[in-house]
Structures are given as structure tokens and as C-alpha cells.
Amino acid sequence: MRSRREAPKMEEAAPEKDNLASVDHILLVLSGKGGVGKSTITSELALALRNAGKKVGILDIDLCGPSIPRMLNTLNSAVHQCDAGWVPVYVDKEKTISVMSIGFLLETQDEAVIWRGPKKTALIKQFISDVAWGELDYLIVDTPPGTSDEHISVVESLRRYKPDGAVLVTTPQAVSIGDVRRELTFCKKTGLPVLGIIENMSGFVCPNCSECTNVFSTGGGEALAQESGVPFLGRVPLDPQLTRSLEEGRDFIQAFPESATFDAISNIAQKVLNDVGKPSALDT
Amino acid sequence: MANESGFGGDFPLRSISDCPGTVSEQAGKASACQGCPNQAICASGIAKAPDPAIQEIKEKMASVKHKILVLSGKGGVGKSTFSAHLAHGIASDETKQVALLDVDICGPSIPKIVGLEGEQVHQSGSGWSPVYVEENLGVMSIGFLLSSPDDAVIWRGPKKNGLIKQFLRDVDWGELDYLIVDTPPGTSDEHLSVVQYLSATHVDGAVIITTPQEVSLQDVRKEINFCRKVKLPIIGVVENMSGFVCPKCQHESQIFPPTTGGAMKMCNDLNIPFLGKVPLDPRIGKSCDEGKSFLTEVPDSPATLTFDFDHAYDNLPQRLSVRLHH
Numbered sequence: 128m129r130s131r132r133e134a135p136k137m138e139e140a141a142p143e144k145d146n147l148a149s150v151d152h153i154l155l156v157l158s159g160k161g162g163v164g165k166s167t168i169t170s171e172l173a174l175a176l177r178n179a180g181k182k183v184g185i186l187d188i189d190l191c192g193p194s195i196p197r198m199l200n201t202l203n204s205a206v207h208q209c210d211a212g213w214v215p216v217y218v219d220k221e222k223t224i225s226v227m228s229i230g231f232l233l234e235t236q237d238e239a240v241i242w243r244g245p246k247k248t249a250l251i252k253q254f255i256s257d258v259a260w261g262e263l264d265y266l267i268v269d270t271p272p273g274t275s276d277e278h279i280s281v282v283e284s285l286r287r288y289k290p291d292g293a294v295l296v297t298t299p300q301a302v303s304i305g306d307v308r309r310e311l312t313f314c315k316k317t318g319l320p321v322l323g324i325i326e327n328m329s330g331f332v333c334p335n336c337s338e339c340t341n342v343f344s345t346g347g348g349e350a351l352a353q354e355s356g357v358p359f360l361g362r363v364p365l366d367p368q369l370t371r372s373l374e375e376g377r378d379f380i381q382a383f384p385e386s387a388t389f390d391a392i393s394n395i396a397q398k399v400l401n402d403v404g405k406p407s408a409l410d411t
Numbered sequence: 412m413a414n415e416s417g418f419g420g421d422f423p424l425r426s427i428s429d430c431p432g433t434v435s436e437q438a439g440k441a442s443a444c445q446g447c448p449n450q451a452i453c454a455s456g457i458a459k460a461p462d463p464a465i466q467e468i469k470e471k472m473a474s475v476k477h478k479i480l481v482l483s484g485k486g487g488v489g490k491s492t493f494s495a496h497l498a499h500g501i502a503s504d505e506t507k508q509v510a511l512l513d514v515d516i517c518g519p520s521i522p523k524i525v526g527l528e529g530e531q532v533h534q535s536g537s538g539w540s541p542v543y544v545e546e547n548l549g550v551m552s553i554g555f556l557l558s559s560p561d562d563a564v565i566w567r568g569p570k571k572n573g574l575i576k577q578f579l580r581d582v583d584w585g586e587l588d589y590l591i592v593d594t595p596p597g598t599s600d601e602h603l604s605v606v607q608y609l610s611a612t613h614v615d616g617a618v619i620i621t622t623p624q625e626v627s628l629q630d631v632r633k634e635i636n637f638c639r640k641v642k643l644p645i646i647g648v649v650e651n652m653s654g655f656v657c658p659k660c661q662h663e664s665q666i667f668p669p670t671t672g673g674a675m676k677m678c679n680d681l682n683i684p685f686l687g688k689v690p691l692d693p694r695i696g697k698s699c700d701e702g703k704s705f706l707t708e709v710p711d712s713p714a715t716l717t718f719d720f721d722h723a724y725d726n727l728p729q730r731l732s733v734r735l736h737h
């Protein structure tokens with residue numbers, strides 16, 4: 128299969144190796160705010176896309192607080208070197224999900240990565256150039272909160288691969304919406320398309336009396352999407368089962384197919400598939 | 412820029428754990444530094460060379476009695492919420508002069524949480540003036556320097572560090588009993604800069620905020636190691652969003668379950684003080700969105716019975732000051 132990503136290679140001086148050459152689609156998961164569920168959405172999207180028969184890679188560029196290794200149960204895995212570069216860690220025997228994270232490069236989980244910007248940038252560049260992903264339908268990039276070194280660096284390094292766009296995650300309350308507003312401006316300024324906004328942690332249903340409480344209020348994400356003319360991808364409820372699954376690195380999608388949260392996540396994944404999965408003009 | 416191995420980057424695969432860090436004596440000289448793109452900078456000592464600002468900041472801070480940093484490795488755990496309420500709590504004593512400094516440059520939430528969104532900083536003869544919530548509570552944030560709420564601060568490290576330096580050196584803080592510094596998540600530029608710029612002054616220490624689940628604790632342990640590495644004392648850890656009480660039936664749910672024992676167990680394991688728990692309460696979030704102090708908004712919450720939560724925030728200033736021996 129020829130990938131459209133071969134196109135930019137011909138314009139620039141072609142490097143000897145291009146590890147992203149056989150990656151069909153690139154998505155970034157962003158939020159100005161921390162703790163809103165970027166890593167959660169990244170993990171669940173990857174699992175949902177795998178369920179849909181896709182091959183998925185996850186690049187975790189949260190260098191100070193990597194969560195993906197725990198969430199996908201690959202905590203004690205290591206990265207190896209091969210001719211093509213660094214071999215990512217595979218989540219399953221079938222190698223349908225592969226992961227690269229700084230978590231795999233640390234001696235202990237508790238170790239702090241006390242780095243200023245330039246060093247973070249250097250590692251991110253290396254992640255983009257040196258990870259031997261092989262053929263992937265989707266590469267999902269999980270990011271730390273903010274609009275600083277990691278974000279600028281990853282967008283710059285990915286530019287020649289024309290990422291499909293960013294999924295923005297927010298929680299419903301104003302404090303979080305304010306930061307996501309700024310992230311939208313970041314996307315605009317850097318020319319990164321916005322695929323849509325997800326409102327996470329929207330409403331909690333009491334398991335005892337079924338009363339739904341909007342712990343972090345509700346509706347803020349959808350209102351922001353409307354106001355900014357960006358697609359609204361959906362709402363994911365606050366679900367302790369989801370938290371638990373991620374703590375233990377289990378596949379929520381397989382474990383709780385009956386839950387409202389499952390529906391919410393699969394709908395979002397379906398939207399992403401429909402939107403991004405469309406064969407692009409350069410694909411043959 | 413291909414190196415000998417033929418790959419694009421320069422990081423040897425196994426060097427990351429051995430990085431001595433830019434502030435260490437070993438910076439740029441350890442074996443792990445070979446091949447690191449920052450080696451030259453670290454070895455030259457530029458990264459740890461005394462900036463003249465450190466001395467100027469020392470003079471500025473001579474009139475500040477206590478300095479407390481609020482930290483967490485994890486995002487969205489309630490650092491800004493806690494910082495603001497700690498400031499409100501201390502400032503409810505009118506004899507105390509309090510300042511709140513927000514060094515979250517890309518995601519400043521303090522202006523909204525203290526109800527000062529849209530305010531602008533004023534230039535005075537002696538520097539920038541903080542914006543005041545009350546006479547004895549002044550606030551400084553990059554939020555006061557932006558022209559619209561859509562403005563993104565797309566800055567790399569050095570620019571962020573420059574502004575933090577200005578906040579510490581050029582703001583007309585005046586005589587203060589407490590300076591509370593709210594930070595972004597992580598262990599990077601902002602954190603290193605605050606610690607370095609304050610290195611010639613006495614910092615009482617850091618209050619670390621976490622939520623109960625392991626995904627958060629794992630990042631918080633990194634933050635604790637950061638504190639140990641840069642020799643920042645740890646005042647203690649607060650567990651936030653710990654348990655949710657249904658407002659209808661009073662049933663308690665662990666929305667963010669403490670699957671590995673929560674913050675208290677972590678504190679026991681690491682031998683650091685545990686300061687208390689604050690429940691997940693929608694009214695805290697609402698107060699923050701409305702820019703009001705939760706302490707005055709909901710003084711008689713029913714959750715108090717279960718969680719003693721007024722006290723989780725309320726007693727904190729006292730409990731802190733005991734630890735600060737003043």
C-alpha cells in the first residue's frame with residue numbers, strides 16, 4: 128500500500144530513513160488543561176480503533192508525567208534497538224497497538240525527569256525520527272497540558288507529515304474551558320486542524336440512587352465547540368469503572384460493553400474514523 | 412542531523428535515568444552526559460551560573476516572611492484551587508498580608524478562581540502592582556497581561572523563565588506575611604526557575620496536591636523526588652477530590668479510587684506529612700468558576716459531617732503555621 132506520506136519526502140532532501148512513511152493517519156490529543164483525560168482518551172481511542180480492526184501506535188510525549196504505560200499495562204516493558212531505530216513496546220501479542228513513552232526509558236517509575244525545554248525538544252525529535260513504527264493505520268500522540276516546548280516541538284517535527292489534526296479534551300467547567308480556548312488559538316496559529324472537542328467527566332450517576340450530579344458542571348465543552356465553529360465529538364461521563372480500568376491497565380471497552388461510557392467512547396471513535404478515515408486525495 | 416548510529420537523534424537509549432540534572436555538580440560531566448544535546452550547556456555551568464537576578468530577588472524577598480510553593484506532578488488535581496483557598500484562608504485574618512503568584516504561564520487559572528478575570532496589571536514607580544482581591548490579598552498572573560481570554564501563550568522555556576524572574580523581582584510586593592506560589596504540573600522550566608530564583612532566600616517549602624488514584628500518585632512521587640533533588644522541603648501532601656457524597660442520598664462514591672492506598676499510604680511509605688483530604692464537591696468547582704471563595708460561600712456544608720472538609724481547608728493555615736514555627 129502506498130501511503131500519502133511519501134509525498135513530502137520527495138520535496139525535501141529525503142532522509143535515509145523515514146519511520147513515519149507507512150503511517151496513514153496522525154492524530155494529536157491536546158488540552159490546555161491538565162488532568163482532563165487526554166491520556167484516558169488516547170488509550171480508549173486506541174483500544175476502540177483496534178476493535179475496529181486498525182493498527183495503532185501511541186506516542187506519549189508527556190515527558191514529566193507519562194501515564195500511557197500504566198493505562199495500557201506495559202509498565203515494566205523496555206525499548207530495544209533494531210536496524211530501523213527504536214522498537215516500540217507492543218501491548219498485545221498480535222502487535223496491533225504499539226507504544227513509545229519516556230516511561231520505558233526510566234530505571235524506576237518514581238524517577239523525576241527534571242528537564243528544561245531544549246532537552247525535551249531533543250527527545251521529542253528523536254521520538255519522531257527514530258521509532259520504528261512499521262505500518263500503522265493511526266498514530267495517536269498524547270501530550271502534556273499547555274502550549275509550550277513539547278507542543279511546539281511536536282507540531283514542528285510532524286509538519287512535513289501533515290497530521291490529520293487534533294482532538295481537544297476538556298472538562299465542562301469554566302476553569303478548564305478557559306485553557307482549552309487558548310489551545311484552540313494554538314492550533315490556529317500553528318496551522319493544526321482541529322478535529323473536534325470532547326467533553327470529559329460530564330456528569331456522575333450515583334450508583335445508589337441514580338441521581339446524576341454534574342460534579343464539574345456540564346455543557347461547557349459543547350458550548351465552546353459551537354462558539355468556535357469546531358465539531359463537538361461527544362460527552363464522556365465521570366465513571367469510576369473507567370478510572371479503575373485505567374489504573375489496572377485493563378481494556379475498558381472489552382470489560383464494560385454495556386455501560387453508557389462505552390457508548391460515549393465508541394461514538395467518539397466512530398466519528399474520528401469517519402472523519403479521518405476517509406481516503407485522502409493522496410491515498411491510492 | 413544524523414549521528415554515527417544513523418538515527419536522527421542524539422540520545423543514547425539508556426542515558427535518561429542517569430542524567431544528573433542541570434543543577435547538579437555533575438551537570439554535563441557524568442558518563443550519561445556523553446552524546447546528550449545539552450552536554451555543552453550543562454558542562455559550561457551556564458545552566459547553574461548565578462544569575463544576578465538571584466541577588467536582586469533576595470533583596471526583594473527580604474520583606475516576605477513565608478514562601479510556600481504549591482506543586483503537583485499531575486495536572487487538574489486542584490493546585491490552583493488549593494493555592495487560592497489557602498490564600499483566602501490566611502487573608503481572612505486581616506492582620507496578615509498575603510500574595511498569590513501564579514507561575515502557570517500557559518494555563519493561568521488564578522485570575523478566574525479569585526474573581527479577577529479581565530483585570531490588568533498596573534505599572535507603578537516601583538514596578539508592576541499586583542491586582543488586589545482584598546486589601547490584604549494581592550495577586551499576580553500572566554492572565555493580567557493578556558488582552559483576551561483567547562490569547563495563547565505559545566512560549567518555550569526561556570521566555571517563561573524570563574517572566575517568572577520578572578514576577579519575583581519586578582513586582583511591587585511590599586511587606587508580606589505569606590507569598591503563595593501556584594505552579595503548573597511537572598518538573599520542568601517553571602519549577603526549576605522558581606526554585607533557582609528563590610535559592611538565595613528562605614523558602615518554607617512545598618505543599619503537594621494529589622488525587623487518590625495511582626495514575627496521579629505516580630506523577631506525584633516524581634514531584635517528591637524533584638523536591639528532594641533540589642532540596643526543597645516538603646510541608647506535606649493534600650489529597651484532593653477524595654470521595655464524592657451524593658447530594659441526594661448522601662451515599663459516598665470513590666470516583667477517583669485510591670487503588671494503591673491513596674495519598675496517606677504514599678506519605679507513610681515516603682515518610683512525609685499528610686495534611687488532609689478534601690472531598691470532590693461540585694460546589695468547590697462552582698465557586699471557582701464564579702471566582703468566589705468556597706470558604707465564605709458554603710460555610711455550613713453537610714459534607715462537613717462526613718469529611719470535616721471546612722476544616723480540611725480552614726485549619727490548614729493554622730496547621731501550616733505550626734509547621735512553619737512563627
Ligand SMILES: Nc1ncnc2c1ncn2[C@@H]1O[C@H](COP(=O)(O)OP(=O)(O)OP(=O)(O)O)[C@@H](O)[C@H]1O
Nearest residue numbers: 161162163164165166167328364365366370486626
Ligand atoms: N470519564 C472519566 N470518568 C472517570 N475517571 C476519569 C474519566 N476520564 C479520566 N478519568 C480519570 O481522571 C484522571 C486524569 O485523567 P488523565 O490522566 O487521562 O488526564 P490527562 O489530561 O492526561 O492529565 P495530565 O495533564 O496530567 O497528563 C485519571 O485517573 C483517569 O483515569
Ligand SMILES: Nc1ncnc2c1ncn2[C@@H]1O[C@H](COP(=O)(O)OP(=O)(O)O)[C@@H](O)[C@H]1O
Nearest residue numbers: 302487488489490491492690691692695696699
Ligand atoms: N475538591 C474538589 N471538588 C470539586 N471540584 C474541585 C475540587 N478541587 C478542584 N476542583 C475543580 O477541579 C478543577 C481543576 O482544579 P485546578 O485547581 O484548576 O487544578 P490544577 O491547578 O491542579 O490544574 C477546577 O475546575 C476546580 O474547581
Ligand SMILES: [Mg+2]
Nearest residue numbers: 165166189194
Ligand atoms: Mg496525561
Ligand SMILES: [Mg+2]
Nearest residue numbers: 490491515520
Ligand atoms: Mg492550575
